[in-house]
Amino acid sequence: MRNWNVYLSGEIHTDWREQIEAGVKSAGLPVSFSAPVTHHEASDDCGVTILGEEPDKFWHDYKGASVNAIRTRTLIGDADVVVVRFGDKYKQWNAAFDAGYAAALGKPLIVMHGPDHQHALKEVDAAAFAVVETPDQIVHILDYVINGNLAGYTG
Template sequence: MKVYLSGEIHTDWREQIITGAQGLDVTFAAPITDHAASDDCGVAILGAEEDKFWHDRKGAQINAIRTRKAIAEADVVVVRFGDQYKQWNAAFDAGYAAALGKSLIILHSADHAHALKEVDAAALAVASEPAQVVAILRYVLTGALAG
């Protein structure tokens, strides 16, 4: 199974899922989580921009090549919404995955339940902890409820 891990980059939730899923037949993909590299890839590759809008746009478009490919190839897309920042890109990834008919798991705290109600409604599962995502993957792949 191919799983794309989208969303916030400031906590270790991805590592928790990857570690928890050891032994399962799962391949994980993710965006570039080095914030500076992600922000600056466009100008580093294609040349400097004086205007911050175009600087950001170049990076966003190059990152979109990676993101679109990973979501298109994924069997399951997990989108994590963290507490620290607004993740507009994560919401976009969730919508893109839903539009492609991907199996979508949303991961967030109870504090975001109201704000993400439309995103949650598009998901096949809404989890609050990375361990729940691992349990879903284990159940889907093996039928086992416990690891």
Template sequence: MTLNVYLSGEIHTDWRQDILDGCDRAGLDVAFSAPVTDHEASDDCGVAIMGAEADKFWHDHKGAKLNAIRTRRGLEQADIVVVRFGEKYKQWNAAFDAGMAAALGKSLIVMHGPEHQHPLKEVDAAALAVVETPEQVVQILTYVERGTLPG
């Protein structure tokens, strides 16, 4: 059973690669997708492709719409959506993705540290699992695929 997993959220750490490496080491049958994680490309894709905008609002608007094409596809095709909230920035886009995943009835795993427990209580309530580490995500995916516990 190939699991299709969409990895959403912060782009400033290697958490995605940690999950990919862990699943590879475990020999899991998982296909991953993700948003564009090159921050500059993600911000500027709209104006780079469709033309410059004098107003920053419309610059961002064009980019957000192009990024939404990829995000919607990833969320719709996913069996499981993992959303990571990092410590450094407020990830409004990650919260939006978590909400979309919940609305689509996707199995949602939320990952964040203890400092976000209160601000993300509604997001956590929609999740089927709330974890702190990429290794815990790998263990969940192992359990879902094989029905075996870690260790």
């Protein structure tokens, strides 16, 4: 049986990744997960920590984004499916970029957000193969895609 590689991008302030991973494990699905670095300070400061301090915040952020892009682009490129979560608390511009990058590579894209983001994310949603509101819906999609299983799902 094939092992599916799912990249989990986006919001880092809730446990949505853990919910998907637990649901996939419970369903016994052959899925491996990858993600960006989700430790906020490490992600923000990796560039200056490794490459040297920057007095200008633009270059501080540029170095961090560049170092993080090595991981992000590699893992999205290796993914079978890319999931992008847009949370309520912050604007996840990097998640929008990840969604666009995945779409440009022709990766199957699942976007997750609440109804309050429908208008703002209409172009991202249009590029997605599915738009969901819950981690459980992602688990159900993966179960169906992998096993053709619809049993017990009511929508």
